[in-house]
Amino acid sequence: MKARCGIVCSAIIVLASASTLAAPAAPEIPDGWSWHGRRPFSEIAVIASSEEPDRWPALNAVDGDTSEPEGLWQTLRNSPESAWLELRLREPVRMTGVRIYHQLDAGYYRSVDYSIACEADGAWKPVATVEGNTATGWRDHPFEPIETAAVRIDIQKSEHGFRMGLNEVELVYDAEQEAGPRTVLSEPYRCGDVGELGRIGYAADVPDGASVALSTRTAPDAGGTPGGWCEWSPPYTANPAAIVSPPAEWIQCRAVFTDSPGGRAVVNDIVLGWPACVGTVDLGGVIARPGAPLTATVHFTEPMDTAAPLLGILERAGQPDTPLGAGAWRDSGRIWQFEPVDLDAGLGLAGLAFGGAHTADGLPMLAHSEPFAIGTEPLLARLRAIAAWMMEHPHNAIFVEGYNQRTILGLYEITKEPAYLEHVRKWAQWLLEYQKEDGYWPTGYGDVYFADTGSALGLLINFYKHASPDEQRAIDTALARYAHLLLVRGDSEGKPFVHEDGSLGVGFKADKDGTVTGDLNKPYTISTALTGAEIFAAMYYMYGDEQYKQIAVNACDWLLDTMVDSGQIPYFIEDWNPGGEDAFWVWERWPYDTSAYAGEGFLAAWTYIDDAAFRAELGRRVRPHIEWLLRTQNADGSWARRASGDQLRSHGVVNLLLWYDEHVRPDPRVTAAIRRWCLLVLDEERSAYLRVPGDGIATSLTGRALLEIIRPGVDCYRWKDR
Numbered sequence: 001m002k003a004r005c006g007i008v009c010s011a012i013i014v015l016a017s018a019s020t021l022a023a024p025a026a027p028e029i030p031d032g033w034s035w036h037g038r039r040p041f042s043e044i045a046v047i048a049s050s051e052e053p054d055r056w057p058a059l060n061a062v063d064g065d066t067s068e069p070e071g072l073w074q075t076l077r078n079s080p081e082s083a084w085l086e087l088r089l090r091e092p093v094r095m096t097g098v099r100i101y102h103q104l105d106a107g108y109y110r111s112v113d114y115s116i117a118c119e120a121d122g123a124w125k126p127v128a129t130v131e132g133n134t135a136t137g138w139r140d141h142p143f144e145p146i147e148t149a150a151v152r153i154d155i156q157k158s159e160h161g162f163r164m165g166l167n168e169v170e171l172v173y174d175a176e177q178e179a180g181p182r183t184v185l186s187e188p189y190r191c192g193d194v195g196e197l198g199r200i201g202y203a204a205d206v207p208d209g210a211s212v213a214l215s216t217r218t219a220p221d222a223g224g225t226p227g228g229w230c231e232w233s234p235p236y237t238a239n240p241a242a243i244v245s246p247p248a249e250w251i252q253c254r255a256v257f258t259d260s261p262g263g264r265a266v267v268n269d270i271v272l273g274w275p276a277c278v279g280t281v282d283l284g285g286v287i288a289r290p291g292a293p294l295t296a297t298v299h300f301t302e303p304m305d306t307a308a309p310l311l312g313i314l315e316r317a318g319q320p321d322t323p324l325g326a327g328a329w330r331d332s333g334r335i336w337q338f339e340p341v342d343l344d345a346g347l348g349l350a351g352l353a354f355g356g357a358h359t360a361d362g363l364p365m366l367a368h369s370e371p372f373a374i375g376t377e378p379l380l381a382r383l384r385a386i387a388a389w390m391m392e393h394p395h396n397a398i399f400v401e402g403y404n405q406r407t408i409l410g411l412y413e414i415t416k417e418p419a420y421l422e423h424v425r426k427w428a429q430w431l432l433e434y435q436k437e438d439g440y441w442p443t444g445y446g447d448v449y450f451a452d453t454g455s456a457l458g459l460l461i462n463f464y465k466h467a468s469p470d471e472q473r474a475i476d477t478a479l480a481r482y483a484h485l486l487l488v489r490g491d492s493e494g495k496p497f498v499h500e501d502g503s504l505g506v507g508f509k510a511d512k513d514g515t516v517t518g519d520l521n522k523p524y525t526i527s528t529a530l531t532g533a534e535i536f537a538a539m540y541y542m543y544g545d546e547q548y549k550q551i552a553v554n555a556c557d558w559l560l561d562t563m564v565d566s567g568q569i570p571y572f573i574e575d576w577n578p579g580g581e582d583a584f585w586v587w588e589r590w591p592y593d594t595s596a597y598a599g600e601g602f603l604a605a606w607t608y609i610d611d612a613a614f615r616a617e618l619g620r621r622v623r624p625h626i627e628w629l630l631r632t633q634n635a636d637g638s639w640a641r642r643a644s645g646d647q648l649r650s651h652g653v654v655n656l657l658l659w660y661d662e663h664v665r666p667d668p669r670v671t672a673a674i675r676r677w678c679l680l681v682l683d684e685e686r687s688a689y690l691r692v693p694g695d696g697i698a699t700s701l702t703g704r705a706l707l708e709i710i711r712p713g714v715d716c717y718r719w720k721d722r
Contacts, residue, residue, distance in 0.1 A: 026321035027311045029355035032198070032366045033191040034273035039063075041184040041255045041267050044171075045088045050075035050164075055643060061085055061169045064268070066101050069108055070641050074165035083155045083164035087171065090184070092149040097142040097172035098128065100153070104136045109165055113157035116141055119150035145174045173264065186253040188219070188226050191273065197247055198274040198363055201240030204267045209260025212267060218248035226250040242363065243272070274366040275359055277301055281352070281370045282668035286658075286675045286709055288374045290347055293340035296324060296370075299668065303360040304333040311356035312338055317348065324352070333360060347375035349682070371679050376710045378682055380414070383706045387411050389693035390703065391423055396444040398434075401427065402456030403700035409462055410707040410714045421466060428463045431456060432474045439485030440507070442514025448507040450497065451597065453482070454530025458604075458716075461538040465719045479539055483548075486531070491519040499523060502554030502561075504532040506573060525562070525572045526597045528555045533601030541608035541718065552605045553614055559598050560621045567628030569598050592640040595629060596652025596701065603659035607716050619664035626660050629653055630669050636686070637676030643689055648698040651677075654705035655715070662712055678709055 048058035056074035065071035075083050095118065103110040113131050117124040127143040151171060158164040191197065197218070204212055213235035219226035232254055233245050245251065251272060257265050282297040298310060312324030327338040336357070355367035373379065390404040405427050412420035435441050443452045460475050467475060486497040486504070497505040503523030508516040532555030540548035563569050571594045602622055606615050633639055640647035654677055661670040680687045681702060693699045708715055 026313050026323050027356070029311050029313065029353055029367050030364060032274035032355070032364060033194055034198075034271065034276060034366050035189045035191065035251075037186065037189075037270050039266075039268060040186040040253060040270045041257075043090045043182075043184060047086050047088070048073065048075070049082075049084045050078075050080060052076055056165065058085060061166060062087065064168070066168050067641050067644065068103060068105055068167065070643050072103065072108055072165055072167050074109060074163045077162045079161050080164055083158075085153045085155075085166070085169070087151045087169060089149045089171075092147050093171075094145050094147050094174035095151070095171055096145050096174045097140060098151060098153075099138055099140050099170040099172060100166055101138050101168035101170075102133065102136050103159075103165075103167050108159075108167075109163040110136070110159040111155045111157075111164065111166055112159060114153060114155045116143075117152045117154070118143075118146050118148035119152070120146055120148055124152060140172075142172070173259070180258075182257040182259070184255050184257065186255075186270070188250050188252040189272070190221070190249060191251050193249055194274075195247055196274070196364055197243040197245065197251065198272065198366075199240045200236055200243050200253070200270070200272050202267055202270040204265055206265040207260055207263040210263065210265040211258045212265040213256045214267075214270075215254045215256075216243055216245045216272075217252055217254070218245040219250040219252075221249040226252075240271075240275075242361070274364055275302070276368070277304065277357070277359060277365045278354060278368040278370075280669050280672040281354075281368075282671065283370075283372055283675075286671055286678060287376060287379070288343060288350070288372055290343060290375045292343060294343050295340045296338045296352060297668070298336045298338075298354055298368075300334050300336070302334075304329070304336075304365070305358040305360055305362065306333045308358045309356065310336040310338075310354055313353045314341055315351045315353060317350075343374060347377045348373070349378055350374055372675060373678070373682070379678065379706055379710050382682055383407070383411065383703060383710065386693050386699060386703045386706070387420070390699065393693075393696070394427075395696040395700070397452065397696070398431065398441060398444050399449075399452035399455035400696045400700045401444075402431075402452075402459045403704050405459045406462055406715055407700070407703035407707050409459065409466075410704075410711070412466075413714050414707075414711055424459070424463060425466075425471075428460060428467070428471070428475075431460065432471075432478050435478050435481065436514070438516075439481040439483075439489065440516075442510065444514075446510055446512050446514075447520070448510050448514065448516065449524075449527060450486070450504055450507045450531045451524065451526035451529070453507075454527065454535050457482070457531075457535050458538075458600075461535070461542075462715065462719075464542070479535075479542075482535075483539065487547075491521045493519075495521060497521055498532065498551055502528070502532070502551075502556075502558030503572075504528045504555065523558075523572055525559065525569070525594055528558055529598045529601030533559070534604035537605040537608040541720070549609055549611075552609060556602060556605050556618055559601065560618075563621075563625060567624035567626075567631075569594050569625060590640075590646040590649070592650035592653060593646050595625065595639075595656065596649050598625075599656025599659075600652060603656060604716050606659070606663065607713075607718060610718075615663075619660070622660065623665070626657070626667075626670065629657065630673055633673050633676070637673075637678075637680035638690070639677075647690070648695055649701060651698065651701040651705045654678075655708050658708050658712055674709065678706070681706065 044062055046058045046062055051058045052074055056072050058073050060071055061073040098116050112133050115126060116128040117126045128141040155164045200216060202214060206212060215232040215235050217229045217232050219229045230246055255267055277300045279299045279301040284295055288294050306329040310327060314322040314324060324338045324341050327336050329336055350372060352370040355365060357365050387408050395401045405424050408420050409424045440448050441453050443449055464472060464475055490496045504527040505522060506520035506524040506527060509518035509520055510516050533552050536548045537552035559569060568591050571590055602618060606618055639650040639653055654674055657670050657674050661667055691698055692702045704715055
């Protein structure tokens with residue numbers, strides 16, 4: 001049969017290409033084919049004097065992504081004296097300007113002195129020169145119309161000398177040039193020896209008055225290259241649509257563009273091949289239980305042909321493939337339920353392969369692979385390695401080290417190995433001594449955030465049950481002093497940091513040593529979550545003070561009241577930029593950072609406040625946010641923009657999803673989302689860009705999330721009740 005999941009000895013799951021295994025009893029699942037191309041009809045080739053290809057390639061300058069830092073083009077960090085970027089078109093066009101998106105953050109080497117030239121009559125003709133640039137975001141560079149097929153941007157000076165680069169470039173075409181159709185071909189793609197071609201689907205930006213028409217053609221294989229092409233198909237009027245070109249081993253797409261004064265149409269993505277119909281796979285949990293039957297329920301994204309059964313195979317390293325056996329269609333062909341298959345007591349990584357079914361309109365489905373873990377051992381091994389790195393690389397920021405210590409303490413709870421507990425005890429004692437007499441803790445890097453404080457104090461809450469009587473009294477004193485600061489002493493004007501609307505203030509302005517120099521007492525989303533909801537709920541559980549309960553409930557209400565229609569919770573913080581009309585602003589650049597921390601507050605409040613009405617209302621109100629998280633998860637299992645500061649902090653959303661699935665409303669989509677993230681983290685090669693371990697913030701929150709998958713609730717539970 002053809003294997004769908006390859007399992008290697010390094011505990012990494014890899015989706016394998018077809019290979020033959022000796023398993024005659026296993027059904028034959030057709031692989032099919034699929035091709036996804038981004039900007040397949042791009043008319044611009046990009047080259048640069050230098051680039052960092054893994055993170056900031058030159059192609060980033062024309063990818064339409066203005067996010068930072070992931071959307072940037074940047075040179076190597078070798079203090080270049082100058083840098084250049086060239087954009088070359090397939091054919092000359094009449095151009096009237098160039099737009100450049102300059103980095104918002106000066107730390108990303110914004111261009112200060114630069115020039116723009118267009119190639120004409122075999123030479124570079126200067127069209128714009130800029131000196132002393134301070135602009136951020138888009139800056140227009142209009143010039144007299146010129147016929148050109150190449151644009152060059154030369155940078156002579158950047159904000160910092162270590163690198164040069166820019167965020168995005170757009171070419172402005174002459175609206176009065178003759179508007180005739182443009183025909184652009186994609187690269188030919190080898191789809192293989194398949195009897196059916198499947199579908200064509202695409203995503204395009206089409207300005208008013210412009211249009212795009214797509215066609216396909218096919219060719220036999222001629223020794224690794226296309227043979228004679230058939231005629232182009234008629235333009236596809238539906239999107240997606242069944243490919244009507246005759247089946248063959250090579251396929252190519254053609255786009256015919258008609259421009260308008262409003263601009264040019266752009267095809268951003270195109271997908272060809274057999275449809276990927278599988279939505280989620282419910283295995284009854286994030287991790288399969290060894291020795292227990294495995295029941296796989298497959299949810300499809302479209303109706304399927306109920307006359308064609310779904311085939312399934314269980315794959316285990318070193319063992320014959322096991323057919324999943326019979327099953328049945330449900331919900332008018334949108335769900336297939338397999339009969340249970342017995343799992344032996346073995347532990348490790350495994351995979352399921354599905355295929356053979358057809359869509360309701362008769363197209364064969366693309367084979368689907370679903371890797372999963374049997375037992376917690378693979379996760380525990382990864383977590384031990386992460387914890388060892390944490391212990392060898394203590395972090396100066398108390399919020400990062402607080403999460404590290406909570407992870408290590410959780411490992412003690414699971415393994416009962418004394419070294420973990422003693423490591424935590426030393427840091428807990430240090431944290432108690434680090435508190436200032438006024439009741440606050442320095443963050444370890446400057447300004448005092450009550451958000452960071454909440455993350456760190458979560459360790460003291462968890463450590464309390466393991467603390468000696470003297471240590472418990474010290475924790476009691478520290479928490480009481482902190483509550484007094486927030487509720488009674490307040491800021492320099494005597495205003496409490498806990499506000500009547502339920503929010504909490506930011507904290508204090510402070511120097512690098514943590515000495516306070518000013519107040520920051522406007523509402524802050526993250527301090528409201530981590531101190532307002534989490535720490536006050538925990539203190540209510542510990543001491544029974546009804547005031548603490550009300551503060552936590554109000555904090556949750558305030559957070560949920562800020563939720564926008566999409567389900568996203570925005571990031572409110574004090575604006576430290578002078579001259580603004582309003583010192584209170586909404587920053588939407590880090591939505592998953594916000595979700596992780598708000599979620600931490602929600603699950604702590606739900607755990608420590610044993611109030612059925614409050615719990616029911618919290619679960620009901622948080623549901624739109626859960627739907628937003630499910631809807632916006634990346635294909636590889638991560639959240640947020642790749643390599644962004646938001647992604648470093650995004651791993652905390654896993655804890656929120658685990659809590660929701662276990663305590664609020666079980667949902668196979670949530671379980672599948674957690675499993676996708678978990679398998680990404682287990683695959684050290686595939687997840688290398690996450691820098692876990694390596695980046696302190698990402699590692700700290702990843703460790704805590706893995707911990708909760710292994711033993712749900714170990715980082716936040718009602719320890720007095722056990």
